[in-house]
Amino acid sequence: MNLGLTEKSALVVGGSRGLGRAIALGLAREGARVAIVARSASAIERTVEAMGGEANGHRGISMDLVPDGSPEALVARLEEMGINRIDILIHNLGGTLQVGDPLCGVSDWRKVWRLNLEIAIDINRRLIPKMKERGWGRIVHVSSVAAVLNHGSLPYGTVKAALNAYVKNLGAVLAPHGVVACGIMPGAILYEGSDWEKRSRDNPSQAAEFLNGKIAIGRFARPEEIASLAVFLSSEQASFFCGDVLPVDGGSR
Incomplete structure (x- = not known):
């Protein structure tokens, strides 16, 4: 199948490791020029090199997007680098921030909201208008199966449901303009440095209980298995996936 990439x-937000890295590598293999943004300069450098390096049009930006004004600064940085067109936007920024208390304070809710939704909204409003002008664009948001299942942190699951x-x-608003906004809901993913890697190492019996009780396939996903859908x-x-948010969770329940 020719994906036409x-x-x-492409811009992959949160693209230096795990699922984001796998998506960036997949897009690069299909011929896209990929820019990634993340915090770790060393992880960015390794990922850009794995994609084929700057000589093949791939770039990396080290930036923390949580502080106010960072999304605006990101777009300015892209323009400084000569990246004036983004056709594909992948939002892979997110996490629980270890906020698990369902009755936590509003400040903790705001932190989870900021990381998992607000930053994406801010970036979208700066990049989508040009996609509409060109009549083509793809925006893929990484949500979580936690949005629809009672898995883990309540604040995280609630904000992912809002996402x-x-x-x-x-997706409905952008569909008439040739721009497709959609999302994926991954289940539990295992990769080096992931939360599940740490939990599997520290408490293997608890991890095994989770796999056997919550995931029909009985194992964690590999990043590449999720990235292929993104x-x-x-x-x-993918022109007909307007507003669709697709689960890819190994039969999570």
Whole structure:
């Protein structure tokens, strides 16, 4: 299948490790020019090199997007680097921030909201208008199965559910303009440095209980298994996925 990604310009937010890295590598393999943004300069450097390096049009930006004004600074940095067109936008920023108390303070809720939804909204409002002008764009938001299942942190699951609603409505608004906004809901993913790697190492019996009780396939996902769907949703072939948020969770329950 020809995904039509050759010479497309992609931005992967949270693209230096795990799922984000796998998505960036997948887009690069399909011929896209990929810019990634993350905090770790060393992880960015390794990922850019794995994609084929700057000589092949791939770039990396080390930036913490949580502080106010950072999304605006990111767009300015892209322009400084000569990246004036983004065709594909992947939002892979997120996490529980170890906020698990369902009755936590409002300040903790705001932190989870900021990381998992607000930053994406801010970036979208700065990049989507040009996609609409060109009549083509793909925006893929990484949500979580926690949005629809009682898995883990209540604040995290609640904000991911809000993200799903945002994507559903945004997809409908953008559909007439040739811009597809959609999302994926991964289940538990295992990769080096992930929360599940640490939990599996520190408490293997608890991890095994989770796999046997919550995931039909009985194992964690590999990043590449999830990334393949995100790459497809970034393609010419994904024109009918307007506002759809697709689970890819190994039969999570």
